[in-house]
Amino acid sequence: MFPIHRPRRLRSNPQLRRMVRETVLTTSDLIYPIFAIPGKGIAKEVKSMPGVYQLSVDKIVEGAKEVYDLGIPGIILFGIPEDKDLEATGAWHDYGIIQQAATAVKQTVPELLIIADTCLCEYTVHGHCGYLEVGDFTGRVLNDPTLKLLQKTAVSQAKAGADIIAPSGMMDGFVQVIRSALDEAGYENTPILSYAAKYASAYYSPFRDAAESVPQVGDRQTYQMDPGNTREALKEIQLDIAEGADMLMVKPALAYMDVIWRVKEATNLPVAAYNVSGEYSMIKAAALNGWIDEEQVVMETLTDFKRAGADLILTYHAKDAARWLSHHDAAVSSGISL
Ligand code: PBG
Numbered sequence: 146m147f148p149i150h151r152p153r154r155l156r157s158n159p160q161l162r163r164m165v166r167e168t169v170l171t172t173s174d175l176i177y178p179i180f181a182i183p184g185k186g187i188a189k190e191v192k193s194m195p196g197v198y199q200l201s202v203d204k205i206v207e208g209a210k211e212v213y214d215l216g217i218p219g220i221i222l223f224g225i226p227e228d229k230d231l232e233a234t235g236a237w238h239d240y241g242i243i244q245q246a247a248t249a250v251k252q253t254v255p256e257l258l259i260i261a262d263t264c265l266c267e268y269t270v271h272g273h274c275g276y277l278e279v280g281d282f283t284g285r286v287l288n289d290p291t292l293k294l295l296q297k298t299a300v301s302q303a304k305a306g307a308d309i310i311a312p313s314g315m316m317d318g319f320v321q322v323i324r325s326a327l328d329e330a331g332y333e334n335t336p337i338l339s340y341a342a343k344y345a346s347a348y349y350s351p352f353r354d355a356a357e358s359v360p361q362v363g364d365r366q367t368y369q370m371d372p373g374n375t376r377e378a379l380k381e382i383q384l385d386i387a388e389g390a391d392m393l394m395v396k397p398a399l400a401y402m403d404v405i406w407r408v409k410e411a412t413n414l415p416v417a418a419y420n421v422s423g424e425y426s427m428i429k430a431a432a433l434n435g436w437i438d439e440e441q442v443v444m445e446t447l448t449d450f451k452r453a454g455a456d457l458i459l460t461y462h463a464k465d466a467a468r469w470l471s472h473h474d475a476a477v478s479s480g481i482s483l
């Protein structure tokens with residue numbers, strides 16, 4: 146008795162494996178996150194994210210050139226302002242840190258896409274993603290007053306040169322109001338990438354070090370989603386589509402592959418996956434200990450996001466991945482089997 150079917154036939158050599166590979170990661174799939182801080186000449190490594198830095202605007206300009214030269218299509222900007230207040234002034238001020246960074250990058254590397262993270266948590270004294278009633282120490286974010294601040298933030302970011310607006314605060318109706326504010330201000334061609342299904346996740350904690358945005362009271366569970374839910378994610382997605390979103394994001398990515406997949410099936414819009422800070426730090430920590438091979442684990446993980454349905458991957462590994470991809474391509478074209 147011999148097996149009739151022998152799937153191993155197509156695994157028997159590297160060229161055959163390349164030929165039948167279903168999912169191939171490319172540099173075009175990647176977006177690199179950058180943290181902007183005030184000052185000059187500053188590159189301060191984030192403790193919990195080895196290899197990731199808070200950068201002053203001049204350093205961001207250098208970094209943006211590097212990202213562009215690596216073939217990565219875009220960056221997403223997060224800002225750490227000089228001062229925080231109740232109105233999140235630093236988020237929507239014309240000379241806010243994201244606005245400064247966006248303008249400077251546009252002047253030097255105009256082809257690089259700039260995605261602006263549109264949220265208030267880095268700019269509020271209490272660290273929440275929205276507006277709290279004065280004197281509220283429970284952390285209950287008020288939805289509709291927050292929408293007004295998000296409108297101002299999005300318009301000022303577009304004005305400063307942001308190509309894509311990415312609201313991340315999980316406020317109800319934020320896509321709709323941001324769309325109308327952008328349209329009224331003449332930015333009807335600026336797309337919105339909505340953080341549509343964003344979970345209340347413990348995987349964000351290194352980011353909160355990096356962005357200095359730890360909530361001072363309470364947590365984000367009244368606006369971010371419960372990790373146990375997927376139908377709710379689909380509801381959020383449908384609402385954002387109806388409100389005019391151009392692209393949808395699922396966040397985090399690694400523990401939420403099923404959500405990426407179901408969102409992909411539910412929409413024809415491009416789907417982005419955010420490979421968040423905690424996911425990065427886990428790989429980095431294990432790699433620095435010599436417990437895993439960083440390149441192999443990163444490339445496998447990013448490919449798997451794509452296989453799950455992600456069209457775009459926001460990842461702190463983007464620059465490394467782009468380098469590894471180009472070495473890989475060079476090796477393949479010079480005949481080395483991979
Ligand atoms: C908040 C925001 C968060 C991230 C990006 N924007 C999470 C949060 O603090 O709730 C997380 C990104 C990451 O962990 O890499 N608007």
Ligand code: ZN
Binds near residue numbers: 265
């Ligand atoms: Zn936020």
